[in-house]
Amino acid sequence: MRIREKKNVRQKAVSALFVLLALALTLASVPTISMAGEASVLAGEELPDAGAPLAGSKAILPAGSPGAGLPAANAAAEAEAAEAATAAEAGGEAAEAATGAEAGGEAAKATKATKAAKAAKAPDAAAEVETFAAAVPEEKGIDLLAGASVAVDNAYDLMNAVANGAATEIRLAPGEYQLVKQPQTVFLYADRGYLEVKRSISFVSDGDGATIKNVAGRRHMYVYAENESPGNPAAINLSFNNVSLVGNEGGGIQSGLYGTLALDGAVITGCTANDDGWTVGIDIPKGFPGILNGGAVCAASGSVALDRCALTDNTTRYGAGGAVYANRSVTAANCAMNGNRALGDSIATGGAVSAMHGDIAYIGGEMKGNYAEMQGGALSHTYNVEGAVQRSVTLKNVAISGNTAVGPCGGVAALTNNGLTVENCTIEENKTNGGSGGGVYILAGDASILDSKISGNSAMMGGGICVVNGNGNIAVSNTLVDGNTADSYGGGLYFGNAGANTLTKTAVSGNTANGNGTYDGGGGLYVGYGATASVSDSTVSGNTASGNGGGLYAHQSATATVSGSAVSGNTANGNGATDGG
Numbered sequence: 001m002r003i004r005e006k007k008n009v010r011q012k013a014v015s016a017l018f019v020l021l022a023l024a025l026t027l028a029s030v031p032t033i034s035m036a037g038e039a040s041v042l043a044g045e046e047l048p049d050a051g052a053p054l055a056g057s058k059a060i061l062p063a064g065s066p067g068a069g070l071p072a073a074n075a076a077a078e079a080e081a082a083e084a085a086t087a088a089e090a091g092g093e094a095a096e097a098a099t100g101a102e103a104g105g106e107a108a109k110a111t112k113a114t115k116a117a118k119a120a121k122a123p124d125a126a127a128e129v130e131t132f133a134a135a136v137p138e139e140k141g142i143d144l145l146a147g148a149s150v151a152v153d154n155a156y157d158l159m160n161a162v163a164n165g166a167a168t169e170i171r172l173a174p175g176e177y178q179l180v181k182q183p184q185t186v187f188l189y190a191d192r193g194y195l196e197v198k199r200s201i202s203f204v205s206d207g208d209g210a211t212i213k214n215v216a217g218r219r220h221m222y223v224y225a226e227n228e229s230p231g232n233p234a235a236i237n238l239s240f241n242n243v244s245l246v247g248n249e250g251g252g253i254q255s256g257l258y259g260t261l262a263l264d265g266a267v268i269t270g271c272t273a274n275d276d277g278w279t280v281g282i283d284i285p286k287g288f289p290g291i292l293n294g295g296a297v298c299a300a301s302g303s304v305a306l307d308r309c310a311l312t313d314n315t316t317r318y319g320a321g322g323a324v325y326a327n328r329s330v331t332a333a334n335c336a337m338n339g340n341r342a343l344g345d346s347i348a349t350g351g352a353v354s355a356m357h358g359d360i361a362y363i364g365g366e367m368k369g370n371y372a373e374m375q376g377g378a379l380s381h382t383y384n385v386e387g388a389v390q391r392s393v394t395l396k397n398v399a400i401s402g403n404t405a406v407g408p409c410g411g412v413a414a415l416t417n418n419g420l421t422v423e424n425c426t427i428e429e430n431k432t433n434g435g436s437g438g439g440v441y442i443l444a445g446d447a448s449i450l451d452s453k454i455s456g457n458s459a460m461m462g463g464g465i466c467v468v469n470g471n472g473n474i475a476v477s478n479t480l481v482d483g484n485t486a487d488s489y490g491g492g493l494y495f496g497n498a499g500a501n502t503l504t505k506t507a508v509s510g511n512t513a514n515g516n517g518t519y520d521g522g523g524g525l526y527v528g529y530g531a532t533a534s535v536s537d538s539t540v541s542g543n544t545a546s547g548n549g550g551g552l553y554a555h556q557s558a559t560a561t562v563s564g565s566a567v568s569g570n571t572a573n574g575n576g577a578t579d580g581g
Contacts, residue, residue, distance in 0.1 A: 155179050158212075163196040170203055172210035172243055181215050197223040200237040209242040214250040214271070221245075224256035233259030233302065240265045245296075247271030252296040252314065255304070260329075261297070262305040268296040269310075274317040292318045293354070294325030295340060303328040303358060309335045311352075318344035320380070321354035322370055329358030335365040341372075348373035349413070350380035351403055359391050366399040375441070376413035377403030377430055392445075394421045400439075403430045409441030409466070410457060419446035419472065431458045436494070437466030438484060444470035446499075450477045454492075458485040461526075462494030463511060470497050477504040481511065481524075488515030489553070490526035491543060501533045508538065513545040516574045519555060521548030523570060527558040535560070540567040547574035 149169040152158045155177045161170055181193035193215035203210075214220040225234035234257055245252050247270035255261040273295045295314030297304055304326045311323040322340030324330055330353055337352035351370030353360065360381050367378040378400050381393045393414045400411050410430035414420040420442055427439040435441075438457030440449070447467070454464040463484035467474050474495065481492040491511035495501045508524040515521070523543035527533045533554075540551040540562075547553075551570030554560040 159195060162201065163198075166199075168199070168201055170201060172203060172205040172212075174205055174207040174210055177210060177212045179213065179215050179218075179220065181218075193218050195221040197221050197236065197238065198226060202239045202241065203243040205242045207242075209244065211244050211246050213246050213248050214252075216249040219251040219254045219273075220268075220271070221253045222256065223253060223261055225259075228258055230258050230301075233257065235259045235262065237262040237264070238266070239263075240267065243267075244269065245271065247295075247314065249274065251294065251298065251316075252311075253298070254294075255297070255299040255302060257299065257302040260303040260305055261299055262307070263297065263309055264307045266297075266306070266309040266311070268314065268323075269312045270314065271295050272315045272317060273298065273319060292316060292344075294319070294321045294323070295342075296323045297321075297325070299326040299328065301327050304330050306330075306332040306335050308333070311335070311337045311340065313339040315341045316343065316348070319347060320349045320356075322351045322372070324353045325350070326355045327357060328355070330355045330360045330362075332362045333364055335362070336368075337370065337378075338366065338368045340370045343373050346374055349382065350376045351378055351405070353379045355381050357391065359393070361394045362396075362398050363394070364397045366401075367403065368399065369402045371403070372405045372407075375405050375407040375409055375415075375435065377405040377410040377432070378412060380409075380413040380415070382415045392419050392421070394423075395425050396421075396423045398425045400425060400427045401429050404433065405431075405435060406433045408432065408435040408443075409437040409439075410435075410459065411437075411439045411441075413437070413441045413443075414445070414447065415441075415443040420448070422447075422449040422452050424450075425452045427452065427454050427457065427464075429456045432460065434460055436461045436468065438463045438486075440465045442467045442470075442472070442474065442497075444472055446472045447474045448477075449475070449479055451479065453480045453482070455480065455482040455484065458487075460487045462486060462490045463492065463513075465493045466490065466496075467494065467501070468496040471499045472497055473499040474501045475504070476502070476506050479506045481506065481508045483510045485512045486514065486526075488517070489513050489520045489522045489545075489547070491523045491545070492525055494522070494526045494528065495531045495533050496528035498530055499532075501527075501531065503533070503535045503538050505536075506538045508540045508551075509542045511543045513543075513547065516546040519548070521545040521550075521572060521574065522553035523549065523572070524551045525553070525560075527552070527554040527560045529555045530557050531555075532559040533561070535562045535565050537563075538565045540565065541569045543570045545570075545572045545574065548572055 148167060149171065150161050150165065150167040151171045151173070152161055153173040158170065158172065158177055159179065161167055179193055179195070212220055223236055223238070225236060228234040236257060238261070240263070244267035249272055251273035252268040252271040253261070253263070273292050293300070293316055295316045296311040298321070304324055306324070309332070314323050316322055316325070319325065320342055322342040323337045332353070340352050342348040342351050342354065349372055351372040352367045353362070354376065360379065362379070370378050372380065393412070395412065403410050405413070410432045411427050412422070422440065431438050436459050438459035439454045441462070449465070457464050459466065463486040464481045465476070474497070476493070484492050486494070491513040492508045503525070511524050513521055513523045513526070523545035524540045525533065525535070526549070535552070543551050545553065550572035551567050552560060552562070
């Protein structure tokens with residue numbers, strides 16, 4: 001620590017002061033010697049017939065010269081030197097003393113003046129040390145950096161134990177831990193203002209629990225593995241028991257791993273990924289690309305696995321994934337991701353979750369009240385690299401409700417090339433402000449929606465489910481599609497793809513299509529140009545269209561077949577249309 005270094009320097013200065021004072025005071029007690037007709041004597045120059053040299057002096061004086069061999073004078077000088085040294089040590093500075101003083105009594109006056117001057121400076125020096133010490137926490141010793149489990153009770157010790165220790169368990173005393181940024185000369189790891197994680201760690205607290213708050217503009221944690229590479233990916237597991245991360249205009253956790261970051265029991269709330277966290281003089285660890293994604297968790301190069309996590313009210317101000325972003329895969333089990341936001345116009349995808357080049361599997365839990373400024377109010381999956389491995393989205397036992405997107409899909413946007421599976425899910429009250437697919441939006445690939453409820457969603461087209469483009473096959477079975485609304489066509493469902501679309505044992509009821517243009521309509525189901533649909537063992541009832549086909553409408557060149565199903569009580573109001581039956 002810097003205080004210890006200052007103390008060592010001060011001790012050396014005091015030792016040097018003793019030597020200087022002894023020399024100066026001894027010389028001051030001896031008159032300057034000159035010889036008639038000769039040049040002045042220089043220090044260290046030997047004279048003929050010189051007597052024994054004076055101790056502590058480089059000048060060689062003749063025997064019998066004033067001051068030579070005078071015990072009384074030497075004793076007085078030694079006493080004065082000791083007294084001056086004591087005063088200098090109290091003042092904390094090694095300064096020049098008594099040089100240039102006159103002989104005899106003048107030397108004593110100079111010594112007293114030096115003592116007074118140094119004593120006057122002592123309070124300032126002591127205050128400097130006291131102020132410096134106050135900026136550094138009390139040292140806990142090497143125990144912080146040793147052992148499998150350590151206990152901490154302040155942010156400094158927490159940062160040091162995480163970054164510089166070996167513990168796999170860190171026990172936090174209940175309370176708030178405000179991460180700090182200090183000059184590096186004061187504390188080695190506190191200057192960074194974040195937790196630097198390079199291994200798997202469990203964070204544990206008891207009682208009322210512990211809260212970790214980040215520095216404004218910085219994330220709580222940066223996670224990476226030394227000597228990792230794309231060909232040698234690493235995995236790090238972080239578990240949280242009664243410990244939460246609370247935002248302060250900075251993001252949550254940033255992973256630089258090529259492998260997987262796994263989080264268990266994490267509670268991350270109110271975090272914001274923003275420009276300040278990357279561009280304003282921030283010392284980002286090596287290997288972290290400048291991507292402003294994932295308000296709570298961002299895996300810029302790898303994957304994320306979440307278990308029993310609660311990620312709420314997090315934001316990315318200019319990126320994807322209001323709560324979670326992964327360049328590769330995202331796996332979530334029994335998680336709640338609510339009230340998160342992805343902002344930034346065309347790049348703002350996935351109010352809760354966004355993944356680019358990997359699978360998404362969300363098993364159990366909920367995504368509620370999230371917002372995306374582009375697509376996927378709750379979730380967005382995009383895969384845009386040709387010729388690579390096919391990827392998919394799987395949702396099971398998940399409640400997806402009250403999410404909003406400005407562009408396509410208020411709920412789930414699957415822009416994937418290997419399909420979507422929705423099983424035993426509730427997707428309701430999601431909306432787009434001018435986009436397509438209020439509940440589910442499928443751009444390409446196969447999709448299977450079963451044992452689920454799609455209700456109360458709204459969009460420009462395909463209020464409940466919207467399938468566009470591609471040659472994928474869409475199967476909807478044992479599902480309720482109810483009370484959804486489209487501004488133009490397909491209040492319940494819209495099929496605009498060239499694949500085979502089937503509805504089996506499904507109820508399509510109470511949906512509305514408000515468009516009244518030439519080809520608008522399909523209150524319950526709209527089959528687009530060139531598409532096919534087969535409805536079997538199902539009911540299509542109580543749907544309304546302002547245009548064509550209250551229950552079902554098939555566009556030109558489209559094919560729709562109905563078998564073993566009930567189509568009744570539907571209403572259409574445009575261009576001589578019937579009830580859609």
